[in-house]
Amino acid sequence: MTNNAQSAPSLCFDRVSLSRGGNRILDNVCATAPGGGSTVLVGPNGAGKTTLLLCLIGQLAYEGTICVSGGERKPRTAYVPQTLSMDRSLPLRVAEFLALGRQRRPLWLGLRPSARSEARRLLRMVKAEHLEQSRMGDLSGGELRRVLLAAALAREPELLVLDEPAAGVDVRGERLFWELLDEARRAQGFTQIMVSHNLPLVAHYATHVVCLNKTVCAMGAPRATLISSTLMDLFGVPIHLYPDQCDPQDPGCPQCGAVGEGASLLPDYAAIKRREAARLAVMAATKDGCAVCPGESAPAGAASAESTRSSAETSPDGGSHA
Amino acid sequence: MPDFSPIYSLISLIPLDCLQMRFMQQALLGLLLLAPMASVLGVEVINFRMAFFSDAIGHSAFAGVALGLILAVPPRLAMPLFGVLVGFGIMAVRRNSDLSSDTVIGIVFSAVVAFGLAVVSRAEGVARDIQQFLYGDILTITPGEIGFLLLLFVALLVFQATGYNRLMYIALNPVMARVHGVRVALWQYAFAGLLALVVMFSVWAVGVLLVTAMLIVPAATARNLARSAGGMFWWALLVGTSSAFIGLTLSAQAWLATASGATIILVACCWFALSLVAARNSGRRRA
Numbered sequence: 001m002t003n004n005a006q007s008a009p010s011l012c013f014d015r016v017s018l019s020r021g022g023n024r025i026l027d028n029v030c031a032t033a034p035g036g037g038s039t040v041l042v043g044p045n046g047a048g049k050t051t052l053l054l055c056l057i058g059q060l061a062y063e064g065t066i067c068v069s070g071g072e073r074k075p076r077t078a079y080v081p082q083t084l085s086m087d088r089s090l091p092l093r094v095a096e097f098l099a100l101g102r103q104r105r106p107l108w109l110g111l112r113p114s115a116r117s118e119a120r121r122l123l124r125m126v127k128a129e130h131l132e133q134s135r136m137g138d139l140s141g142g143e144l145r146r147v148l149l150a151a152a153l154a155r156e157p158e159l160l161v162l163d164e165p166a167a168g169v170d171v172r173g174e175r176l177f178w179e180l181l182d183e184a185r186r187a188q189g190f191t192q193i194m195v196s197h198n199l200p201l202v203a204h205y206a207t208h209v210v211c212l213n214k215t216v217c218a219m220g221a222p223r224a225t226l227i228s229s230t231l232m233d234l235f236g237v238p239i240h241l242y243p244d245q246c247d248p249q250d251p252g253c254p255q256c257g258a259v260g261e262g263a264s265l266l267p268d269y270a271a272i273k274r275r276e277a278a279r280l281a282v283m284a285a286t287k288d289g290c291a292v293c294p295g296e297s298a299p300a301g302a303a304s305a306e307s308t309r310s311s312a313e314t315s316p317d318g319g320s321h322a
Numbered sequence: 323m324p325d326f327s328p329i330y331s332l333i334s335l336i337p338l339d340c341l342q343m344r345f346m347q348q349a350l351l352g353l354l355l356l357a358p359m360a361s362v363l364g365v366e367v368i369n370f371r372m373a374f375f376s377d378a379i380g381h382s383a384f385a386g387v388a389l390g391l392i393l394a395v396p397p398r399l400a401m402p403l404f405g406v407l408v409g410f411g412i413m414a415v416r417r418n419s420d421l422s423s424d425t426v427i428g429i430v431f432s433a434v435v436a437f438g439l440a441v442v443s444r445a446e447g448v449a450r451d452i453q454q455f456l457y458g459d460i461l462t463i464t465p466g467e468i469g470f471l472l473l474l475f476v477a478l479l480v481f482q483a484t485g486y487n488r489l490m491y492i493a494l495n496p497v498m499a500r501v502h503g504v505r506v507a508l509w510q511y512a513f514a515g516l517l518a519l520v521v522m523f524s525v526w527a528v529g530v531l532l533v534t535a536m537l538i539v540p541a542a543t544a545r546n547l548a549r550s551a552g553g554m555f556w557w558a559l560l561v562g563t564s565s566a567f568i569g570l571t572l573s574a575q576a577w578l579a580t581a582s583g584a585t586i587i588l589v590a591c592c593w594f595a596l597s598l599v600a601a602r603n604s605g606r607r608r609a
Contacts, residue, residue: 057501079501084494090369092490092551099487100494101502106486108555155502 003189008158009070010035010191016055016064018048025051026062027215033208035069038185039193040202042226043212044235049195050163052212056193057161068159075191078157080148080165088137094147095119095132102154122150126180142166142173146180153184160185162194174198178205199226203241324469326351340574345461349582352463353566355471356527357536357586359478359520361562364541365554366513369493373538374424375412378431379518380533382408383525384455385434388441398467402522408434409518413510458529458583460570474519481516482555485509490551528583539590540565546597565590 011033018026026048033039041049055062057079068075086092096107099115111119123129126146131139139147145166152160162181166174178201185192196202202209202222209225211217211234218230223242231239330347340346367376383401385408390400412430416423442452488509491499500506524533544557569586572578578585 054497057497059497059500077501079498081495081498086369086494089545090551091545091548091554096551097494100491101487101504103487104484106483106555107490107550107552108482108486110552151498151502161501 003187007070007075008036008189008191009068009075010037011039011056011159011193012067012069013052013056014065014067016052016062016066018051018055018060018062024214026055028064029212029216031210031212031216031219033191033193033210035191036185036189037191037207038182038205039191039208039210040206040222041193041195041210041212042197042199042202042234043217047213049212053161053163053193053195070158075158076155077159077161078152078155080145080152080160080162080194082164082167083144084136084148086136088135090135090137092136093132094123094128094134094136094139097136097147098122098151098154101151118154122154123147125153125184126150127176140173142169142177145169145173145177149177149181149184153188156188157190160190160192160194162192164195164197167197174201181205199231199239199241202226324465324472326465326468338571340571346570346574348463348465348468349460350567350570352460352468352471353527353570353586354563355468355475356520356523357540357562357566358559359475360524360536361540361544361558362478362482362555363517363520364537364539364562365544365558366489366493367517367537368541368545369490370513372423372517373534374427374431375409375514376517376521376537377534378412378427378434379405379409379521380525380530381431381438382434383522383530384438384442384452386438386522387455388438388445391445392441401525402519405518405522406515409514410511413514417507417510454529455525456529456531457581458525458527458532460527460582463526471523474516474523478516478520481512485512486555489513528586529581532583532587535587535590536562539587539594543590543594543597546594546601561590561593565593 013029013031016026016029017024029048029052041052043049051060054060056066057077095111095116098119099107099111102118103112103115105112120129120132123132126149128143128146128150131143131147134143136144136147149165152162165181166177169177181192182205184190203226204222206222208220209222210219211225211230213234217234218225226241228238228240231237231241326348329351330344333347333350334342341350367373382405386401386404387397389395389404390397393400408430412427415421415426415430419426488499488504491502491504492506492509496506521533521537524536528536540558540562541554543561544554547557547561548554566586569589570582572589573580573582573585
């Protein structure tokens with residue numbers, strides 16, 4: 001397996017706009033995706049995230065430019081779709097599916113031994129070696145997504161594009177998917193750009209976040225970008241990913257912790273103080289400040305961005321592009 | 323004109339009375355070329371969910387004949403040409419429009435059938451053409467047409483050898499296939515063109531009412547019986563070809579004396595019923 005870290009392209013979207021049927025879907029999108037990084041597009045439904053990816057892979061015509069660094073050559077790109085259009089009766093084996101893009105010999109003349117061993121290697125990479133002889137239609141949601149990831153990794157991509165690759169997968173399956181993806185990116189050194197709605201996992205694994213709602217609302221390291229005020233603008237509901245960024249004036253419902261107008265009951269300041277103290281103790285016990293996963297270093301972007309909301313607003317890459 | 327007499331003498335070795343006549347030998351040869359093509363393309367038709375597409379092309383045969391009448395082109399030339407045009411047309415609209423593909427096909431379908439009926443209602447003496455269009459008439463196939471089928475057979479063999487994997491990829495997810503280096507548009511148009519040609523010849527063999535069956539039934543049977551995507555190809559081939567052979571010889575028996583096209587499809591449907599039982603059993607084993 002080669003490591004493409006040297007040649008991993010960085011992307012630059014320069015005033016990308018797209019209208020369809022009079023509707024402005026993308027409006028002067030200016031964004032970047034660092035080479036070798038894990039960039040995640042975050043935003044509500046209909047914000048144009050998938051559309052932006054389709055522009056990137058040349059599936060849709062757009063105004064503006066998308067430049068890819070790293071010479072004239074187009075980067076070797078792989079794509080992980082949300083799902084496949086097939087019904088359960090299709091007797092396609094996982095090994096055959098992985099060979100589709102790899103061997104010229106038609107499937108009706110059988111799999112080459114090399115294609116077989118390649119399929120086995122790829123499946124090991126996504127922790128799915130037991131599925132080699134399974135039918136594609138018999139896979140669970142999580143297994144299918146991992147096989148799709150394997151098919152994309154088979155191309156040894158320099159640029160990997162993923163469109164909500166783990167949507168509809170259970171918590172454990174989605175976590176495993178992100179973990180495998182992160183491992184593969186570190187091993188192969190590709191640039192990754194994906195759409196996701198799972199904010200906690202984005203905060204944990206992404207190195208660069210683009211908040212998109214037809215236009216770019218904020219961009220930068222997750223810690224500096226996924227702050228409650230940006231998420232409020234983006235989704236219209238209060239979301240707090242980082243406890244220290246919670247507004248102490250709005251402590252939320254003392255029973256369930258929910259924040260918002262409906263929950264503005266009498267705050268229990270003593271409880272908040274206790275919670276805060278406990279959190280600080282956990283933070284002090286771990287070196288990198290990530291209490292969720294001790295023993296695993298936080299992603300580069302998250303670690304380097306120990307910034308609060310005020311510094312995010314003034315930092316060059318965390319500021320608003322609107 | 324190629325000489326098929328060695329093949330005919332080979333066919334006459336089969337100890338069946340009905341196969342001693344030249345027109346039956348020609349019909350069998352024609353079917354043995356056509357049935358494998360149709361059944362293998364059927365695998366892809368099912369993958370692409372394009373059964374309705376092939377039906378629409380089949381019905382455009384009628385409009386093709388009508389157009390041939392107007393332009394004084396022999397119907398057997400006008401039919402396939404028009405079918406290919408309609409196939410490309412549907413594919414182009416399907417690729418470039420937001421309408422769902424069955425809506426697009428439904429519109430084209432209605433247009434071509436209405437056009438055919440309108441022309442035929444004005445002209446006289448086309449009753450026989452309509453009869454042939456509806457029920458098929460493989461027994462009147464000419465050596466020239468067999469020669470053309472042979473060419474088509476070779477083209478389709480090359481197409482399946484180079485395109486089977488790619489078409490499967492496109493059917494699963496066209497965007498992924500394109501990003502991963504498959505020339506999606508080229509393969510889709512090539513598929514539509516070849517499918518249109520095969521459908522036109524199938525109209526001739528089994529009639530427009532049964533043309534979709536000739537594509538779909540062997541492939542659906544193969545889905546039930548095959549254990550892999552490669553096996554699906556061979557099962558479709560086996561079911562399609564054996565149905566054609568058994569159906570043709572059965573229909574020529576004095577005690578049955580049925581239309582050959584319909585008999586072929588009935589045999590294929592028997593295959594399908596058997597495959598359902600087999601699939602249920604293997605499903606029980608897997609569960």
